[in-house]
Amino acid sequence: MHPRSGAALLFDIDGTLADTDPLHLEAFNRTFEPYGHHFDKARFALELQGKANEAIARRFVPDLSPEQQMAVMAGKEQLFRDLAGTEIHAVPGLFELLDLADASGLPMAAVTNAPRANASLILDGLCIRDRFRALVIGDELAHGKPHPLPYLEGLRLLGADAGLSVAFEDSRTGIASATGAGLRTIGIRTSLAHPDMIAAGASMSADRYDDEALLRFIAAIVERLEVVASS
Structure with missing residues (x-):
């Protein structure tokens, strides 16, 4: 047709x-806990869900340089991909x-x-x-x-x-x-x-x-x- x-x-x-989303939540927590941040489901939905990585990094690791911020986010995304490798469900x-x-x-x-x-x-x-x-x-x-x-x-x-x-x-x-x-x-x-x-x-x-x-x-x-x- x-x-x-x-x-x-x-x-x-x-x-x-x-x-x-549960995999992203786990990846965010592993990534940001060394910087003093922990997210439950409600906080994830309000402050992280759907937002661009640059905006997230500027908010939660503001003391890092832009290059360091994006390195942190790259690590988070790799961690997500590691978690998601066998756990993707429609x-x-x-x-x-x-x-x-x-x-x-x-x-x-x-x-x-x-x-x-x-x-x-x-x-x-x-x-x-x-x-x-x-x-x-x-x-x-x-x-x-x-x-x-x-x-x-x-x-x-x-x-x-x-x-x-x-x-x-x-x-x-x-x-x-x-x-x-x-x-x-x-x-x-x-x-x-x-x-x-x-x-x-x-x-x-x-x-x-x-x-x-x-x-x-x-x-x-x-x-x-x-x-x-x-x-």
């Missing part, structure tokens, strides 16, 4: 395609939704603030790299999330219209980026609760991709496109 004109699905990676229902998108002619992009090595590890670990027409890395752009640029770039690469497309996110930072780009956003509740996601700007939230309300949301988009195509 040909891609449907203007419509697309855009996904964050960490905590959205795969429930990797959010339930993901593969079925990807199949639905392909069958409906909806192109997809992955949009992340994670380093490219992390993104590749997760996409390859789930064997879904080829499902995405575009991969956008926030650190490789002039601005990462929460700036809208990563999602605007994803839309550009897909030739998609924000008003016809949907983003999936798990963090406040990511929701701000997606909604700032004009996308309706569905929150995936791997870390944040429903009220937090709605307060951040999500249109709805779900624990998993086979949630009935989520599937109805996507089916309504496909139905509207079919009406437009036949008119």
